[in-house]
Amino acid sequence: MEFIIKGGTVLTMGPGGRIRDGAVVIEDDRIVDVGKARELGSKYGRYEAVDARGCVIMPGLVNAHQHISMSLLRGYADDHPLKEWLEKYIWPLEAKMTGRDMYVGSLLTCAESLLGGVTTVNTMYHYQPDWNEAKAIADICMRGVVGHVCFSWRKEEDRRALEALFRDWHGKADGRLRASVDPHAPYTVDPDYLVELRALTDRYNERYGHLGRVVMHIHVAETPDEPDKIREAFGREVKEGVFAYLNELGVLGPDVVAAHCVALTDRDIAIMAEKGVKAVYNPVSNMKLASGISPVVRLLRAKVTVALGTDGPSSNNTADMFETMKFASLLQKVASGDPTALPARQVLEMATIRGAEALSWSDEIGSIEPGKKADIIVVDLKKPHLTPLYDEESHLVYAARSSDVKTVFVNGRPVVENGRLTTMSLEEIMEMAAKAREDLLSRLEG
Amino acid sequence: MEFIIKGGTVLTMGPGGRIRDGAVVIEDDRIVDVGKARELGSKYGRYEAVDARGCVIMPGLVNAHQHISMSLLRGYADDHPLKEWLEKYIWPLEAKMTGRDMYVGSLLTCAESLLGGVTTVNTMYHYQPDWNEAKAIADICMRGVVGHVCFSWRKEEDRRALEALFRDWHGKADGRLRASVDPHAPYTVDPDYLVELRALTDRYNERYGHLGRVVMHIHVAETPDEPDKIREAFGREVKEGVFAYLNELGVLGPDVVAAHCVALTDRDIAIMAEKGVKAVYNPVSNMKLASGISPVVRLLRAKVTVALGTDGPSSNNTADMFETMKFASLLQKVASGDPTALPARQVLEMATIRGAEALSWSDEIGSIEPGKKADIIVVDLKKPHLTPLYDEESHLVYAARSSDVKTVFVNGRPVVENGRLTTMSLEEIMEMAAKAREDLLSRLEG
Numbered sequence: 001m002e003f004i005i006k007g008g009t010v011l012t013m014g015p016g017g018r019i020r021d022g023a024v025v026i027e028d029d030r031i032v033d034v035g036k037a038r039e040l041g042s043k044y045g046r047y048e049a050v051d052a053r054g055c056v057i058m059p060g061l062v063n064a065h066q067h068i069s070m071s072l073l074r075g076y077a078d079d080h081p082l083k084e085w086l087e088k089y090i091w092p093l094e095a096k097m098t099g100r101d102m103y104v105g106s107l108l109t110c111a112e113s114l115l116g117g118v119t120t121v122n123t124m125y126h127y128q129p130d131w132n133e134a135k136a137i138a139d140i141c142m143r144g145v146v147g148h149v150c151f152s153w154r155k156e157e158d159r160r161a162l163e164a165l166f167r168d169w170h171g172k173a174d175g176r177l178r179a180s181v182d183p184h185a186p187y188t189v190d191p192d193y194l195v196e197l198r199a200l201t202d203r204y205n206e207r208y209g210h211l212g213r214v215v216m217h218i219h220v221a222e223t224p225d226e227p228d229k230i231r232e233a234f235g236r237e238v239k240e241g242v243f244a245y246l247n248e249l250g251v252l253g254p255d256v257v258a259a260h261c262v263a264l265t266d267r268d269i270a271i272m273a274e275k276g277v278k279a280v281y282n283p284v285s286n287m288k289l290a291s292g293i294s295p296v297v298r299l300l301r302a303k304v305t306v307a308l309g310t311d312g313p314s315s316n317n318t319a320d321m322f323e324t325m326k327f328a329s330l331l332q333k334v335a336s337g338d339p340t341a342l343p344a345r346q347v348l349e350m351a352t353i354r355g356a357e358a359l360s361w362s363d364e365i366g367s368i369e370p371g372k373k374a375d376i377i378v379v380d381l382k383k384p385h386l387t388p389l390y391d392e393e394s395h396l397v398y399a400a401r402s403s404d405v406k407t408v409f410v411n412g413r414p415v416v417e418n419g420r421l422t423t424m425s426l427e428e429i430m431e432m433a434a435k436a437r438e439d440l441l442s443r444l445e446g
Numbered sequence: 447m448e449f450i451i452k453g454g455t456v457l458t459m460g461p462g463g464r465i466r467d468g469a470v471v472i473e474d475d476r477i478v479d480v481g482k483a484r485e486l487g488s489k490y491g492r493y494e495a496v497d498a499r500g501c502v503i504m505p506g507l508v509n510a511h512q513h514i515s516m517s518l519l520r521g522y523a524d525d526h527p528l529k530e531w532l533e534k535y536i537w538p539l540e541a542k543m544t545g546r547d548m549y550v551g552s553l554l555t556c557a558e559s560l561l562g563g564v565t566t567v568n569t570m571y572h573y574q575p576d577w578n579e580a581k582a583i584a585d586i587c588m589r590g591v592v593g594h595v596c597f598s599w600r601k602e603e604d605r606r607a608l609e610a611l612f613r614d615w616h617g618k619a620d621g622r623l624r625a626s627v628d629p630h631a632p633y634t635v636d637p638d639y640l641v642e643l644r645a646l647t648d649r650y651n652e653r654y655g656h657l658g659r660v661v662m663h664i665h666v667a668e669t670p671d672e673p674d675k676i677r678e679a680f681g682r683e684v685k686e687g688v689f690a691y692l693n694e695l696g697v698l699g700p701d702v703v704a705a706h707c708v709a710l711t712d713r714d715i716a717i718m719a720e721k722g723v724k725a726v727y728n729p730v731s732n733m734k735l736a737s738g739i740s741p742v743v744r745l746l747r748a749k750v751t752v753a754l755g756t757d758g759p760s761s762n763n764t765a766d767m768f769e770t771m772k773f774a775s776l777l778q779k780v781a782s783g784d785p786t787a788l789p790a791r792q793v794l795e796m797a798t799i800r801g802a803e804a805l806s807w808s809d810e811i812g813s814i815e816p817g818k819k820a821d822i823i824v825v826d827l828k829k830p831h832l833t834p835l836y837d838e839e840s841h842l843v844y845a846a847r848s849s850d851v852k853t854v855f856v857n858g859r860p861v862v863e864n865g866r867l868t869t870m871s872l873e874e875i876m877e878m879a880a881k882a883r884e885d886l887l888s889r890l891e892g
Contacts, residue, residue: 333733426830430828
């Protein structure tokens with residue numbers, strides 16, 4: 001299909017910068033032209049026109065850390081202490097989740113994400129015999145990196161799961177899906193297994209890299225007590241920081257996507273910069289779980305690539321990247337005492353091109369450039385809270401909401417039109433989720 | 447007019463608690479009955495029915511600190527250092543604002559507020575010969591406390607303005623409007639003038655209190671350098687805290703609404719509790735301006751009434767109280783290191799009944815109780831980000847958005863129906879605001 005999205009301000013988030021009265025041209029799954037609406041309008045006069053007057057046209061947002069299956073747990077037992085929340089509520093309920101529940105939960109998160117302008121998600125979850133997260137992303141027409149989360153206590157199962165995941169999903173769904181190797185965290189994966197998973201990442205890259213670069217996705221330094229947890233679990237002393245420990249094991253590299261990065265030493269930051277490790281900042285989850293504040297300003301100063309994530313629906317409780325952008329900036333401002341910290345432009349980069357870079361996917365997504373995949377969103381600025389308009393970037397970060405997203409393209413396909421999902425019935429997904437919740441609770445009681 | 451809002455979960459935020467399959471009955475401007483939908487449905491069968499199935503029915507939100515005129519400055523020169531932002535950008539533009547600009551800006555903020563479920567606003571702004579904030583609140587059918595902000599450098603002007611404000615607006619617009627006495631801050635209002643304004647508040651209370659209690663609205667302890675600013679301005683040493691200083695002057699009491707309360711000493715908190723001072727917590731503004739974090743958990747422990755505010759549109763940049771509720775809770779969680787801090791229920795109270803108490807208006811608003819004014823909102827939970835449902839309160843604080851507000855009643859009148867403003871044309875307000883911005887910028891350049 002051929003489209004011309006025109007009349008709005010194009011934020012390319014790459015070369016070309018900001019184009020007022022701009023247009024973006026799509027042929028099949030690719031962006032083929034970007035420029036002024038007047039010029040492109042006549043050149044591509046027969047392409048299907050998408051009216052973006054009064055709107056921003058920008059790359060789809062990249063949510064770089066999620067657990068999309070978990071939406072069925074959203075809002076279940078909030079405001080409890082962490083240990084009680086996990087042990088008494090989340091884990092028992094999670095244990096009752098079926099593959100079908102994961103599929104429905106994933107569809108729900110994907111629907112919410114697409115409606116809110118998120119076109120790519122990086123998700124990590126438990127072993128799934130039938131790969132429901134991947135299936136949901138494929139079915140609803142989103143883009144994603146799907147990882148199998150690995151723990152020391154189930155190495156055999158993990159190895160089989162990774163084999164199947166890469167074979168069946170990496171590069172599939174018209175190239176919208178990629179697989180990843182996801183050690184859960186340094187305190188749940190022993191040093192030997194971390195080294196093995198590093199080697200596995202390299203091996204999958206050799207075998208499947210031609211279909212898309214393989215990354216390793218891991219939680220690191222989410223809370224300050226992580227060194228203690230590593231010592232308790234594996235008898236290893238972590239004195240200079242968790243990244244320093246990972247570096248000693250030789251597992252770091254530019255393909256490592258490290259979620260959270262809250263409790264970092266100066267040495268950690270230096271190592272992350274040296275090794276090209278990608279950080280994912282999850283401000284809403286970090287605040288809600290009282291984990292701490294990631295030193296993002298210092299990471300950026302050290303030239304570490306920082307992407308943005310919402311984390312899973314049970315610790316956020318939304319998949320709303322607009323909300324996350326505002327939290328991201330404001331938390332750094334108040335933490336640093338500097339109202340100029342993490343300005344709007346930088347946050348928008350983190351939510352788009354830096355996210356793509358973090359996932360080693362910036363050759364195809366993260367900015368509006370001819371030749372890249374057509375993952376594009378149109379944000380309607382004709383709203384009272386976005387009036388008047390001085391600066392689009394400021395509005396997108398400090399005032400816009402997910403509900404201002406009007407149109408979304410993924411891989412050249414219009415998946416949201418006038419704020420409505422086109423690829424599946426949103427009502428049916430919500431009904432399935434409500435039903436799944438009831439069944440889940442009755443299994444818990446039964 | 448007579449209405450029955452039925453089928454949703456009623457959160458009364460007062461006696462009665464949470465009523466599933468509930469209903470609220472309105473006659474003219476008052477709530478007359480609250481209970482189960484089945485019972486009330488037959489009793490009030492001929493009243494106009496408002497369908498609230500799958501929704502929450504709750505009191506309208508109270509935004510306890512605003513500067514509603516300032517929406518024309520929204521997003522103008524964000525991410526600059528505070529001094530430069532004020533001196534180079536905000537103040538020069540503000541100086542060019544006309545009465546008409548203030549009216550349009552106020553309408554815009556009121557429209558955004560109503561659409562987002564805010565029915566009452568406490569607003570403070572500069573002298574307005576024709577009281578545009580009050581006029582806008584009256585015209586669009588909102589409820590509000592409108593204050594004239596007082597400075598040492600314009601006492602005569604202030605005194606005349608206050609006289610006119612109380613005479614013309616207190617208790618007007620069917621009782622939807624109240625006037626207040628608003629000393630700007632302890633560093634811009636000298637000690638003698640503070641004492642005078644305290645006495646004026648008492649005098650207006652004697653004269654106009656039968657139309658509604660008069661409050662004194664003031665910024666206090668927004669930033670840690672306030673004691674220095676007071677010393678520099680008035681040669682007064684503030685050693686034990688800003689509230690301790692105000693207490694020495696004898697200006698504190700239960701009718702004092704103190705915005706921000708960020709930099710407090712233990713003595714300040716003890717005095718606030720003793721004198722019954724009301725605090726307004728503005729988490730988004732405090733974070734965006736890097737002012738600091740209000741010790742809300744300690745205030746609540748000391749039994750101080752804490753309300754919630756967005757602050758003005760130029761330092762937030764929205765009037766979104768749903769967003770503010772989430773920020774309010776999450777900021778306290780991360781600051782205290784305790785994920786159970788400021789749970790959802792407490793935040794909802796701050797946004798409703800505590801706000802009403804802060805404004806000395808809880809005899810008429812802030813909860814759904816027979817006899818109170820019918821300021822009621824209906825929040826639609828049939829959204830992907832609010833699915834599935836375990837707990838309405840948790841969803842309202844951690845996942846709901848302003849755009850989920852479906853229906854709003856103010857003083858018994860449906861001012862928002864199916865997400866659309868009914869009392870004025872939203873499109874016209876936005877057009878007027880866009881035009882006003884253009885004219886403002888050309889006056890600045892001219």
